[in-house]
Amino acid sequence: MEITKELLKQKFEEYNNLYFNNELPMCTFSYNYMRYAFGTYTTHTKSFGQKMGHIRISKSIDLDEEMLRELLVHEMIHHYVRTIDGVFFDGFFCHGRHFVRQIKRIKKEHGLEIQVFYPDWHFRKEKPNTSRSLKVIAFLRNKLHLF
Numbered sequence: 445m446e447i448t449k450e451l452l453k454q455k456f457e458e459y460n461n462l463y464f465n466n467e468l469p470m471c472t473f474s475y476n477y478m479r480y481a482f483g484t485y486t487t488h489t490k491s492f493g494q495k496m497g498h499i500r501i502s503k504s505i506d507l508d509e510e511m512l513r514e515l516l517v518h519e520m521i522h523h524y525v526r527t528i529d530g531v532f533f534d535g536f537f538c539h540g541r542h543f544v545r546q547i548k549r550i551k552k553e554h555g556l557e558i559q560v561f562y563p564d565w566h567f568r569k570e571k572p573n574t575s576r577s578l579k580v581i582a583f584l585r586n587k588l589h590l591f
Contacts, residue, residue, distance in 0.1 A: 445507055449473045452501065452516065459517050463550050468523055471497040478502040483515045485522035485538075497523040518558050521546045 452473040460468045478484070484500045499519045501507075507515065525531050525542045534540035539560045547558045 445509065445512065447475050447501060447503070447507060447512070449475060452499065455512065455516055456499070456520065459513065459520060463517060463554060463556070464520065464524060467528055468520060469497070469527060471499050471523060474498070474500045475503060476500065477504050479504055483519045485519045485526075487526055495527060497527060499523070513556075514558055517550065517556065521550075521558065 452475065453470075456468075456471060456473070460466055478500065479502075482502050482505055486498050486500070487495050488498065490496055499516070501512075501515065501519075505511075521543055522538055524546055525534050525538070529542050531542050534542045543560075547560075550556050550558060
């Protein structure tokens with residue numbers, strides 16, 4: 445399945461309607477290589493004080509439709525806990541009681557089981573073809589926060 449930012453946005457809108465009664469504000473999305481997580485959720489504050497959620501999905505895993513739904517709804521639950529519940533820290537890796545409450549609600553209301561961790565999913569063995577200069581730039585940008 446080919447994942448794009450447009451597909452992630454479309455699925456976010458679909459799942460927001462289905463599982464969250466259109467309560468969630470729109471997120472920004474990225475789709476890039478990660479070897480440490482299948483997906484992540486972060487927030488940043490815009491210049492005028494509004495909190496903006498960001499969902500990042502890994503290219504290092506082959507996703508089918510069902511896996512994408514589970515992964516995206518999982519990250520959307522983090523977005524719900526942060527924006528609707530207003531909870532900044534929710535237990536171990538933010539999978540605490542607020543997160544679990546949403547998992548149980550979605551299972552009860554919709555029959556969809558969302559996991560906290562996905563032990564049966566595996567990263568691809570391949571590595572992205574990245575030049576040395578791009579690796580250095582990524583290091584400086586991400587680790588040292590220079591630009």
